[in-house]
Amino acid sequence: MASFPTLPVEILHHIICHLDPISLIALSQTSAWLRGIIHPIRHDFNCRLLALELLPEHGGIVPLFRGRDNQLTPSWDSDEWRGNKYACCGCMKLLPHMMFDNHAILRAPYRKPPPGSIEAQRAGMTDWEPLQPSIRWKHIQSRTDHDREEQRIRRAAVSDRYRELVAPAGQPFARVSHDRAVAAEEEAERYLCGASRHRRRCLECKYQRGDWSKPGAQLGNKEAPIVVSRQRDFLRGWERYFTSLLVPLPPDRGPRTWKVYGVVSTGSPWTLYAARCPCCSSWHELSAFRQWPDAAEYRSRPEPPTSPLLCNDCHLKTHKSPTLLTRELSAGLLSMLRADQANYFRTLGYGWSTINRYFIHLNRSSLNRAGDFGPPHGILELAKCKSVGEEILGGLKWANILKDRIVYDVSNLPDLRRRLHRFRDFMNTELDEPTLAGVMDNNWFMFWVEDYELVEENYHWLQDVIDSIEGRPNLVLQHVQRRDPYMYHISGPASASR
Template sequence: MAPLLDVPVPLEILQRIVGQLDPIALISLSQTSKAWRALINPIRHDYIQRLLALELTPEYGGIVPLFDEYRQTLTPPCESSEWKSNKYACCGCMKLRAHMMFDNHAILRRPYRKPPPGSVEAGKVTITDWEPLESSTRWGRIQQRAAQADEERKQWARIAARCRDATLNPPAQAFARVPRPHDKSEDEAHSYLIGTGRQKRRCIECMRRAGNWSRKHSSDQGNEQVKVMAVKSRQLKFSYTFERHYPGLVEQLPAEKVPRHWRGLRGSTAALHLTLYAVYCPSCETWQEYGAFRERALFEHGFRHPARLKDPLLCNDCHIKAHRDPGLLAQELSSGALAMLRGYRTTMAYYLGFGWRLINRDFNGARFYGNGMLTKYKSAGSEILDGLQWVDSTKQGIVLTELDLPNLRHRFERYRDLIYNEVDSGTRSEILQGWFPLWVEDYYLIEGMYSWLGKQIAWLESDPNAVLDYMLKIDPHRIQGRKE
């Protein structure tokens, strides 16, 4: 009999009950008393299984993202609010850490992803593999099962590879997207393969301590070298670059009020895809997103070749401790934020002025190479163009200030009305195939963004400490806690 409960229960029954627990309950039970701990005698394998089970619970691990290998997309996407509380298990330091403490491979590669509900690995966390054996004997059994699982994994990997590399008929059109066959065997293979290597996952701090980061970047600093240890992280969508560097500093505009970003005369994108980097601060020995280092050009020459550093690499907190001058940091932060806002406002000014030189070309240019399409409507052209202040005699751009916006809007609306309601259908079709939609469809959004940026610039110029107060209060680039 075993005196572990209020009533005597045979030891064999207790062992069978323990063998039906899940990994989380197993460790919890072992910590209730010395008797239970002696009976269960958990080893590191049991603690790893508990940690991997915890990462799949919404309370501790957050969401379980679904990855589409064919389209290379995540659901929900990384920029969604659900990812802010998303955590992954590190089996090195035995902690659940924020997703930014892992590189892309550690959470997006098939063996390291969180297994979705219904997969084989997700099913394994529902019951422990504990057995009433001595530690050495049990470890041998664990190794034996691992070898068997590895052989099974290789078989399923071959099945998945055959599905991926199946021979297809050539597409009917050159460069057409070739659909990959998708059947139940591929889904079944993925259900066995996803998450099978999670016990090998390590966070970037554990990999740093183990010396696994071979990409240590250095920049000449006089006779010294400043080492920059950086890890490439997720690529997120941002409405504008300022939002990526200073999240929450200014009121974020709704997506429907942000103009598209131009990619050539006929291309545009609704959002920017920008890559995050986790950078190690050698002073406080913590990982932070590289926006905390005020070095906007840290990776301007590529990830492997950082730009020359003007000062020793210090995060914002370490900068204040080293220089003991909050005013100096406030000046640097404010200058960086203002430079970014002014640069974006310059882009909006270019967008606003972009169409006027082309309108002038259509009204007054010779009828070749797409010019002079509106020469027979010159009377309307005079109404639209007369009085514009051109930058120079070549009329390649106009002088633009905030005060010019109402006048320009009136001219723009007259031009749009002309195109849609007065010109002949052939000319209209020809114009609509060129630059016209790129400029006209977002004109009001560009105008609104230009005015909004002016207000933000005026606010920051009036309060030099605004960015510093924001950084110290919110600390938006913190990835690793100060006391970890």
């Protein structure tokens, strides 16, 4: 198509003004004549890229983030995040979300704007005008200044509304309504959300710009920056470092654990970190550098590396020894698995001193003494208690005279399980309701009694896994080379997709 000979240019201008940013660039690329009329500038290419990131087939989902309680929908762990991409207006690419730090995609001005927001409406139509590029640029600048002022006013309105929430003087416990403040915040979100997306930069563009050289900006060093990234839920530490390598036991086969904030049975959040390999200049999740923490420090923030970081790929290219890499990888995994297994083994020995104390109380008939430790009521015969207590505890090896822990090894596990079953039978068949409630009025002990077999099952399962890793260490290398797309596929500048 050389031209639109039958169409007056004024009408053509009018049509072009109503295109969306993606069609504007597409039309400008159909012929030299149209390119000469449209004359796209960098701003138009930015708008096209920012419109593309809102299309599900190019950018994936538009997550919703509520700033006042940090609620993200859908969560980082959902499948929808796997293919989610964001625009970088530095290198002009749509990149996987892992190529951006948290601020670059979660702060209100940099988020993808949800439907109904001002920015989402703008992304649907070009702001192209039939003007000389220099004059257009001045228009864009003055519109940007106007938008900035509008955003400042909106933010100030939200602050004012929240200031009104302070209780009146002399009435510190007066009820105040959050409704107006929340309404102002939601209204401001409509204007702020995504309004500065054109300033969003990926990890690599920020590196090239020197952002990661500023003090406190990241956790690594100048040569190998380490940047805080997403959070995902994992049940075990080794899952965070070797995601999807092992098929874990299903959640209902995991024993419950009691934390300060409640029962944990489905995992807890672990922070991921993105680090730049100084050798290949690519960004990877920190796991790709074999920087394993000690088992006791699983959750600590990474320290600046003392030796140069070398990603798994560069390790292979530098040392040319798959055997060496395999050894390092499997040693890291095995030490985590063994630490986990040792934890289960210790757990199997926890409850015996508590059972011993219950039977001391039962045998002395001292059940109702104020402040005493033990069940609140007792209707059992002393002789019966003594014989059952002997059946459950007799012959156990105690570590000291206080009998606060037992001494046992793997060969004792079947015997311990038999004793535990006897204790459970005793509770269920021979204790009255109030006494049983008193015995189990302790969360960790209740979980220990009820989930004992699950703990033992996990202990044996981990032993099987350890045996299989020791027998086939290449499994770990093959897994790392396959690269889990979510954990490891953080594209560097050379392989970033458009």
